[in-house]
Amino acid sequence: MANTILVIAEQREGKLNRVSWETVTAAQAIAAEAGWTIEAAVFGYGIAGVAAEVAGKKLAKVHAIESPKLASYTPDGTVAALKQFIEAQQPKLVLMPHTYQVRDFAPQLASALKRTLISDAVGFHKDGDKLLFTRQMFQGKFAADVSFACDPPHFVTFQAGAFRGDKAEAGASAAPVETVTAQIADNAIRTQPEEPFKEAKQAVDLTQAEIIVSVGRGIKEQKNIEIAKALADALGGELAASRPICDSGWLPMDRQIGSSGQTVAPKLYLAIGISGAIQHIVGMKGAKSIIAINKDAEAPIFEIADFGVVGNLFDIVPALTEEVKKAKAQ
Amino acid sequence: MKILVCMKQVPQKDAPLKLNESGTWIREDVSYEVNEPDAYALEEALRQKEKHGGEVVVITAGPARAQTVLREALAKGADSAIHLEDNGFVGMDAANIARAFVTVIKEDKFDLIFTGLQSDDYGYAQTGVIMAELLGWPHATIIMEIQKTDGGIKVKRELESGFFQHVAMPVPAVLTIQSGINKLRYATLLGIKQAKNKPLRKVALDEVKSVLGENMQKIEKLYVPQKSKKTEMLEGSAAEVAKKLVEKLRNEVRVL
Numbered sequence: 001m002a003n004t005i006l007v008i009a010e011q012r013e014g015k016l017n018r019v020s021w022e023t024v025t026a027a028q029a030i031a032a033e034a035g036w037t038i039e040a041a042v043f044g045y046g047i048a049g050v051a052a053e054v055a056g057k058k059l060a061k062v063h064a065i066e067s068p069k070l071a072s073y074t075p076d077g078t079v080a081a082l083k084q085f086i087e088a089q090q091p092k093l094v095l096m097p098h099t100y101q102v103r104d105f106a107p108q109l110a111s112a113l114k115r116t117l118i119s120d121a122v123g124f125h126k127d128g129d130k131l132l133f134t135r136q137m138f139q140g141k142f143a144a145d146v147s148f149a150c151d152p153p154h155f156v157t158f159q160a161g162a163f164r165g166d167k168a169e170a171g172a173s174a175a176p177v178e179t180v181t182a183q184i185a186d187n188a189i190r191t192q193p194e195e196p197f198k199e200a201k202q203a204v205d206l207t208q209a210e211i212i213v214s215v216g217r218g219i220k221e222q223k224n225i226e227i228a229k230a231l232a233d234a235l236g237g238e239l240a241a242s243r244p245i246c247d248s249g250w251l252p253m254d255r256q257i258g259s260s261g262q263t264v265a266p267k268l269y270l271a272i273g274i275s276g277a278i279q280h281i282v283g284m285k286g287a288k289s290i291i292a293i294n295k296d297a298e299a300p301i302f303e304i305a306d307f308g309v310v311g312n313l314f315d316i317v318p319a320l321t322e323e324v325k326k327a328k329a330q
Numbered sequence: 331m332k333i334l335v336c337m338k339q340v341p342q343k344d345a346p347l348k349l350n351e352s353g354t355w356i357r358e359d360v361s362y363e364v365n366e367p368d369a370y371a372l373e374e375a376l377r378q379k380e381k382h383g384g385e386v387v388v389i390t391a392g393p394a395r396a397q398t399v400l401r402e403a404l405a406k407g408a409d410s411a412i413h414l415e416d417n418g419f420v421g422m423d424a425a426n427i428a429r430a431f432v433t434v435i436k437e438d439k440f441d442l443i444f445t446g447l448q449s450d451d452y453g454y455a456q457t458g459v460i461m462a463e464l465l466g467w468p469h470a471t472i473i474m475e476i477q478k479t480d481g482g483i484k485v486k487r488e489l490e491s492g493f494f495q496h497v498a499m500p501v502p503a504v505l506t507i508q509s510g511i512n513k514l515r516y517a518t519l520l521g522i523k524q525a526k527n528k529p530l531r532k533v534a535l536d537e538v539k540s541v542l543g544e545n546m547q548k549i550e551k552l553y554v555p556q557k558s559k560k561t562e563m564l565e566g567s568a569a570e571v572a573k574k575l576v577e578k579l580r581n582e583v584r585v586l
């Protein structure tokens with residue numbers, strides 16, 4: 001499998017995680033520059049359907065790695081299966097989406113193979129013969145170009161949204177699917193997972209809100225939440241927050257926006273004192289309009305905002321509330 | 331239970347960061363704080379100890395300045411600390427940091443090792459998982475709850491979009507802790523005083539060098555990311571900006 005890129009797609013209960021298409025797009029972009037071939041692998045139990053779905057894309061081959069021991073996800077089972085497979089196939093590059101599941105097993109897999117994983121990359125480029133991967137560091141304040149300084153296989157995960165899944169090219173005909181039976185020793189799996197569940201029903205459903213005023217750590221103290229609440233009330237909108245605000249118990253968990261909270265797409269999302277970490281952005285980038293108020297002109301939130309104000313929220317927000325009230329009274 | 335907590339010192343969230351001359355790293359003259367999930371990991375370890383007895387040891391790898399993190403942890407109730415002290419630990423990849431930690435603590439018979447789920451500066455999200463692999467222990471990531479059971483522990487993992495999952499596992503094990511798992515405590519004055527007499531062991535880079543290798547991934551260049559989207563910036567005094575925003579809300583966003 002010389003000069004092959006292997007995409008590891010993700011599935012749960014026979015359903016493909018759509019973020020896998022983004023990884024296929026990334027692989028196709030790299031292959032176009034490097035001239036390599038692309039194969040994909042899916043692992044689990046009873047996954048012929050997912051494998052066939054993946055095979056619809058322009059790929060040289062799809063491997064369905066099956067075992068009853070892979071029926072529910074465990075890092076040990078996954079690493080045992082993928083380690084054998086990768087040792088046998090020897091791909092140059094192994095690409096995965098940076099999902100919670102991949103975060104759970106990929107460092108173990110790379111380490112078990114005595115290799116390294118460039119995690120959470122947002123792009124790549126070629127510098128001569130060298131493939132460089134770009135990743136964010138210091139919470140998005142800087143980007144770093146990172147190269148591999150070891151033999152292949154090289155492992156990379158891509159951040160959600162770094163490539164467009166809808167750009168994954170379909171094949172002229174379906175790629176061949178090959179089923180591989182993984183050999184997993186009886187005592188290999190040390191953890192016992194239970195079924196995923198959701199916490200008791202949420203009290204507020206922010207997905208339906210037209211206007212959301214969202215506060216971040218810039219608000220400094222719990223009592224200052226009132227300032228944002230006043231603006232939300234004036235606008236007739238809902239109050240939401242970044243994760244640290246909910247972690248501190250200043251607002252209930254069900255008002256958290258982001259990868260581990262709610263995903264919203266209001267007409268207006270007003271981000272106050274929020275830096276714009278990727279885990280927050282994935283929850284609100286679908287908003288029609290985004291306004292950001294932040295004292296730091298370099299804050300990543302300004303990357304995705306339509307309108308931005310650099311300044312002290314404690315001056316701007318109360319002034320805005322007054323102005324909105326005036327406008328509404330007219 | 332005997333618990334090890336890995337705690338990293340990272341630049342303060344609000345600190346303006348500058349690149350060094352060669353564009354390979356940041357300039358060191360910034361304020362530092364403890365990596366946020368690591369503070370939650372320490373809190374969780376202290377709570378487990380309060381419930382079940384045992385011992386909490388904290389460990390960090392970094393220059394002399396990183397000792398602050400250990401002192402704070404001791405003041406909050408950790409029993410002892412280990413400092414892998416050297417500038418050389420800055421810029422190491424996750425595999426090397428994990429190897430260094432594992433080498434130092436291998437003989438110490440921990441039941442659990444906690445790390446944060448990721449560091450705010452490098453954001454590898456790997457160190458804890460690699461430690462587990464090197465030790466041959468099971469692991470679980472993004473943990474929001476830990477219960478002791480007869481045969482080991484049961485943890486609650488955070489999954490994406492509001493899902494969770496319970497996982498039962500034996501100990502010893504490595505867990506990577508998510509922010510918000512508990513509510514943080516403050517150090518008391520008494521705690522701060524007692525911390526001064528608690529053991530803090532220093533380990534030099536030379537003592538672990540034999541197990542470290544070259545970084546397998548290399549940062550070629552660090553830079554300020556290019557802006558791709560054109561945000562319309564509104565300027566002026568607070569009152570002026572407020573007027574401009576209302577105008578946008580009315581005519582462009584159309585919510586007024």
Ligand SMILES: Cc1cc2nc3c(=O)[nH]c(=O)nc-3n(C[C@H](O)[C@H](O)[C@H](O)COP(=O)(O)OP(=O)(O)OC[C@H]3O[C@@H](n4cnc5c(N)ncnc54)[C@H](O)[C@@H]3O)c2cc1C
Binds near residue numbers: 215258273276295447
């Ligand atoms: C696996 C995982 C899941 C996560 N899930 C989520 C999630 O679902 N949702 C989420 O939000 N985060 C999530 N996070 C956390 C995320 O990475 C960030 O840490 C978090 O979003 C930062 O919140 P913040 O922007 O409020 O705080 P900070 O990053 O601390 O930003 C505060 C901002 O306020 C500004 N500010 C300070 N003072 C003022 C002032 N006076 N006026 C104006 N501006 C000011 C600062 O310039 C700064 O930009 C997750 C992280 C991980 C690793």
Ligand SMILES: Nc1ncnc2c1ncn2[C@@H]1O[C@H](COP(=O)(O)O)[C@@H](O)[C@H]1O
Binds near residue numbers: 337368389390392419
């Ligand atoms: N130099 C270090 N000192 C102490 N702990 C560290 C260090 N590097 C990583 N860790 C731990 O590993 C976790 C994950 O870091 P990372 O793999 O860099 O994202 C952190 O939250 C810390 O708990």
